[in-house]
Amino acid sequence: MGDLLTEVETAFRALDNYRATVRAVAADGERRLMRYFYRKPGWVRIEMLNPNRGAVLIYDPDTRRVRLWPFGTERVLSLSLAPDNRLVRDRRGHRIDRSHVGALLDNLQRLRAQGHATPLGATEVDGHAAIGMEIAGEAGAHVGDVYRYRVWFAHATHFPLRVESFAADGSPIETVVLSEVETGVVFPERLFTP
Structure with missing residues (x-):
């Protein structure tokens, strides 16, 4: 099991892209549902389904800017923002x-270290x-506000399917489930540059 995280990282490095449906539920009941698209070297597209249905965010790693279309890419209104802008971060500071x-894998490795x-x-x-592992910091070690993770990876692909994070007192912070995962996808030409 000690090598599972290394195997997962190797599998991720071999990927060019992926897409998934992401469901996140915070301990306080806040729920987010989104379609998520990723292409190396760091392009991200998020299509919000709940809350803020229709909003689209695209991160461009070359400019290090987030383009936000609050009402969808077919509308003229868009904003160009830094990734740490409060309009494009969630309440817990996720960027x-x-x-x-x-x-995520970087965070898991840092906490395991x-x-x-x-x-x-x-x-x-x-x-x-799936196969799971729990990673916990010793003597108050943490990554951000997370002191412990439970993660389940698809047995066949080593792709993460479920991630649970916990605070210092053991209370849950958030559960994230990735479903409908596809890797090696041929994305439309303008997916990241509408």
């Missing part, structure tokens, strides 16, 4: 430029065979 699986990883064994997540 679009650090929202992809690679950023300050703590330990424990296998959770095999299970099923949304109908997919």
Whole structure:
């Protein structure tokens, strides 16, 4: 199990892109549902389904800017913002430029370096065979506000399917589920530059 995270990172490095439906539920009940698109070296497109249905955000790694269309890309109104702008961050400070699986894997490695990883064994997540691990920091070590993660990866692809994060006192922070995951997708030419 100690090598699982390395295997997951190797699998991610081999990917050029992915898309998924992302469901995030915070401990306080806040829910977000979005279509998520990623293309290396860091392009991100988020199409909000709930809340703010119709909003589209695109992060351009070359300019390090987020383009926000509050009412969809077919509307003229758009804003160009820094990724740390409060209009494009959620309440917990999540940023679009650090929202992809690679950023998650960086966080997992950083926390494991300050703590330990424990296998959770095999299970099923949304109908997919999965293997889980828990990563916890030692003596107050944390990444952001997260002191412990539980993560389940698809057995066949090593892609993360479910991520649970926990605070210092053990209380849940957020659960994120990635479903309808596709890798190696041929995206439309203008997906990231409408």
